[in-house]
Amino acid sequence: MQKNAVIFLLFVMQCVMICVLYRVRLGINMLLGLHVKNFAIIDEVELDFRDNLNILSGETGSGKSILIGSLNCALGGRVSKEMIRKDAEFAYVELYFYSEDEGVKRVFEKYELPEDEGQILISRRIMQNGRSVVKVNGEPTTQAAVKELAEFLLDVHGQYMLSESSWR
Numbered sequence: 001m002q003k004n005a006v007i008f009l010l011f012v013m014q015c016v017m018i019c020v021l022y023r024v025r026l027g028i029n030m031l032l033g034l035h036v037k038n039f040a041i042i043d044e045v046e047l048d049f050r051d052n053l054n055i056l057s058g059e060t061g062s063g064k065s066i067l068i069g070s071l072n073c074a075l076g077g078r079v080s081k082e083m084i085r086k087d088a089e090f091a092y093v094e095l096y097f098y099s100e101d102e103g104v105k106r107v108f109e110k111y112e113l114p115e116d117e118g119q120i121l122i123s124r125r126i127m128q129n130g131r132s133v134v135k136v137n138g139e140p141t142t143q144a145a146v147k148e149l150a151e152f153l154l155d156v157h158g159q160y161m162l163s164e165s166s167w168r
Helices: 002-026 064-074 102-110 143-153
Strands: 029-039 042-048 090-099 119-127 132-136
Touching: 029 064, 029 143, 042 064, 064 090, 064 119, 090 143, 102 143, 119 143, 132 143
Parallel strands: none
Antiparallel strands: 029 042, 029 090, 090 119, 119 132
16 A cells, blocks of 8 residues: 555646646746726726635626626636726726746747836726727737737636626
8 A cells, every 4th residue: 555655646736747847948927916996887996816826706796797797807818898997088908917927928029029027017998988008017009919818828717717708
């Protein structure tokens, strides 16, 4: 029995090392923070994800889907003026990332985006006329650039598919 436990432990350690080496080879991406203003029913909220494990949980209707929707919005998802909170002039979403990913660096070079030692600030402002302005590190850019960055920066996984109607 002890021999099987030792073999299993060695296998787990080997898997952990493979995962760590794989992650180092690909680069490190980390969502550091989220700032949302006038989005759906949110007046304003700032979340800091720097320390420890972060889990979004709460009762039905507490706003989890709205926060995920704001992430998708900032990373190039479809937007409409209906996403703007009632009586507000605009909606605004900012995402703060740190990345050492080579794919991210290639996207920055391709679109000539300003680099800041791995720090990435993606923002999107949605106006009442239905238009939006997207910036990366303060520089206006295209939705295509942000969508390409998003492929390297963040994967959102959840139990249910989100639709715009679930954010209201």
